[in-house]
Amino acid sequence: MIKIALFISGRGSNMKAILEQCKNGILSDIAKPVLVFSNKKDAVGLDYATMHEIPTISVESKGLKRKDFDQKVLALLEPYNPDYIVLAGYMRILSPILIQAYPKRIINIHPADTHLHQGLDGYKWAFEKKLPKTKVTVHYVDEGLDTGSIIEQAEVDLTGVKTLEEIESRGLKVEHQLYSQVLKKILIQS
Ligand code: GAR
Numbered sequence: 001m002i003k004i005a006l007f008i009s010g011r012g013s014n015m016k017a018i019l020e021q022c023k024n025g026i027l028s029d030i031a032k033p034v035l036v037f038s039n040k041k042d043a044v045g046l047d048y049a050t051m052h053e054i055p056t057i058s059v060e061s062k063g064l065k066r067k068d069f070d071q072k073v074l075a076l077l078e079p080y081n082p083d084y085i086v087l088a089g090y091m092r093i094l095s096p097i098l099i100q101a102y103p104k105r106i107i108n109i110h111p112a113d114t115h116l117h118q119g120l121d122g123y124k125w126a127f128e129k130k131l132p133k134t135k136v137t138v139h140y141v142d143e144g145l146d147t148g149s150i151i152e153q154a155e156v157d158l159t160g161v162k163t164l165e166e167i168e169s170r171g172l173k174v175e176h177q178l179y180s181q182v183l184k185k186i187l188i189q190s
Contacts, residue, residue: 001032002187005082007090008038012045014088014109017176018183019052026180030187034080037073039092055080061092070098083190086183087141091120096143106141107186109179111171113153114139118146123171126156127164133157134167136175138182151186154178 004022006015015036021027036049039061046056057076061069074097077085085098087108099106112122113135126134135153142148156171 002030002084002190003034003080003082004031004084004086004183004187005035005037005077005080006033006049007085007087008036008043008045009040009089009091010043010045012036012043012048012089013172014175014179015045016048018086018088018180019049019054021180021183023052026184027187030184034082035077037076039069039090045089066093066095067097070095074098074101084187086179088179093145094141094143099141099143104140107151107183108139108141108146108148109175110137110139110146111168111175113137114146114148114150123168124164126158126171127161127167131158133159134171136171136178138179152178152182 006018008015019033022031022033033054036046036054036056038046038058041058041060046058049056059072085102085106110122112125114137117125134156136156137153138151140148140151154174156174158167161167
């Protein structure tokens with residue numbers, strides 16, 4: 001089994017979808033979630049992980065320098081010895097210290113085509129641009145902001161959507177499916 005640590009900052013719906021696939025789905029013979037980590041103490045997703053008996057750790061990142069915070073994170077990860085770090089709505093840029101410790105072993109999902117939109121609010125961007133469709137991207141994490149090499153993308157059809165909430169709901173449905181499928185492909189090869 002490949003050990004994965006999931007990183008979240010809030011709701012954790014992608015984390016939940018992945019944990020479900022680890023328990024009873026396409027990741028069940030492949031991935032073992034060893035830790036859910038959050039940089040926000042009140043991240044809602046932590047409760048779900050605890051309910052499902054996955055170890056959780058949260059350390060408030062506010063006010064800490066990126067490098068100092070990631071140094072702490074690195075030390076916390078050590079006893080869990082994850083093979084991969086899976087970012088699932090983790091809203092903090094990683095510093096080189098963490099990225100270099102897990103080369104090509106940190107994966108992220110982004111709610112847009114990373115070639116076209118980086119950073120926050122990917123669905124808002126699609127909404128404001130009135131796009132007829134958008135993409136979600138699973139990519140390796142490098143030292144830039146959403147610049148890591150793309151592993152796979154999936155299209156989100158936006159025809160007929162009227163609100164940002166509708167876009168987000170369609171997009172998340174696609175994210176939830178795509179992320180586990182991509183993880184399966186990557187982990188099987190490793
Ligand atoms: C998801 O849409 C994810 O793609 C996005 O945050 C949301 C988290 O939702 N991530 C980013 O914007 C990273 N730049 P979740 O907590 O319900 O999985």
